Amino acid sequence: MTSQQITSFIRLAKELHFWRTSYELNTTQSALSRQIQALENELGLVLFKRTKRKVELTDAGKYLKDHWEPLIEQLEATTAYARKIQNGSVGTVAITHPGSISYKLLPDFLSRVSEQYPLVKVELVQLKYDQEVEFLINFKMDIAFSRYLHSNELLECRQVNVENFAFAVSENHFIKTLDDFRTASLDNQKFILPAHEPGYSYADLINQVLAHYNIKPSLYYESDYASTVLALVARGLGISVVPISASYPFVPGVRFIETPFELPLYVYWRKNEENPLIKNIILLI
Amino acid sequence: MTSQQITSFIRLAKELHFWRTSYELNTTQSALSRQIQALENELGLVLFKRTKRKVELTDAGKYLKDHWEPLIEQLEATTAYARKIQNGSVGTVAITHPGSISYKLLPDFLSRVSEQYPLVKVELVQLKYDQEVEFLINFKMDIAFSRYLHSNELLECRQVNVENFAFAVSENHFIKTLDDFRTASLDNQKFILPAHEPGYSYADLINQVLAHYNIKPSLYYESDYASTVLALVARGLGISVVPISASYPFVPGVRFIETPFELPLYVYWRKNEENPLIKNIILLI
């Protein structure tokens, strides 16, 4: 049984005229006639009552006309969907990202994704920096935006952009400008910073900033999540150093003081990624 | 696209082994390999990732395996049902019958029908005798059980059985035996009889019965429906003459007095009936 036979049958069942139907199907009357004969033989069914003059459906033929048509449509819809899977315009992509980009860069990116690939589902996760590589390699994540410079043979890496660091201080804090950091004494100030593990690029960059202003933070809270950090700053619990993009949403009670120090953002993915969907998404970045 | 290709694909998608699958499908490995290739080419899809050593599904292949299988099953179920329609084990038959056979003969017959053809639906109607032929010819009815002897060129007729007439009298009526009909005077008795149109066999037969007992009913109610007639008799509104089978259900308040007069039952259907279902049902009678 061929899909062609079935579609021919359905068309003929509607037209009830061999010659006209064969013309519409871009074939000859003889071919159509024999296709239908073959179908009837194979199924052991008489689909049409034919005279030399008229063609009409049998009861069984009527039934099959009604019930095959939606099936064939479904069949075609299914293969069409499979084709979308294959060319990567359908599926799910898991992305991990630092909290700071969720205000501007990530939404911009996601709106481009859903514009180009409306059927694609994106799973967003914020991972700690030390899990990023592992989750990519284990296929738990597909794409990682990261502030950190990882070097791994299995991963590809590109720098996405650069932005400046900013101090985040409470609105009421006596430090209000960048100059205040140079002049004022900061010995008693608490700092709220991400986990400080030497050898990791992000921590190193923050240290550079602090060092430039002669800050040696002795007391601080520790958090890797921008939203948490800023909430603590707003409550006057300390000063933090964050990417300036963390200031995009209005954060009540927090003053951002931009520094000239720069912070890159990287994106990582598996080398030789085979999934066409993920390849497509990466091309969008 | 062939149904064979699809079933081959599904089997291979389960086995993930060309040689074994081809063996199960009673064909050769080369044939199967090329079938799958042809399918992939036609659809523009890569269904399997093959190495010389291993076969595994692509994402698109996985999707199609999951979604094609139920479709194919439905397709087969559909043709199977169509085959039932063709051989007449599925469909609807409209039957008209006199009320009196609905107690014994008709239920017996219907239980044989639903035993042999469990999927067949039967529509039961009680028509007046003068509509029976018309409705058969107009395809409003398919089979007619009738007490009447119609002669029509387009119809076939067989006698189904013969039963006796019986008088139906109220329980309290002074007439209690057949002898009472010979001896008692019945001049003032009301009779409840079907429409009395001369020339119709059933009416004639009843007249014969009445004549034999020297009854000349002058006053009577008229009804063609057994259940109505008996209800009137039970209320003491008159005497009736009915087929003895009308006594099968317990009819409170009615006494049946069997006579030796016989009454045939006929069955009618269209000559050269084409519908295989109706032909099958008629064969059951």
Add this chain to the structure above:
DNA sequence: ATTAATTAATGCGCAAATCGCATTAATCAT
């Protein structure tokens, strides 16, 4: 009643597809 027109089936020849056999090439296990 005869003729013409319509229309589905069919015989025939050719082209294309399919199949099975045997072989090849890649991969895995030992």
Add this chain to the structure above:
DNA sequence: ATGATTAATGCGATTTGCGCATTAATTAAT
């Protein structure tokens, strides 16, 4: 390094499918 496994492929034989032309049946028209 060797042998075993396994999917792809070249090749020849067969089958299938198509188009053309014709046939046969039926309807419409004269």
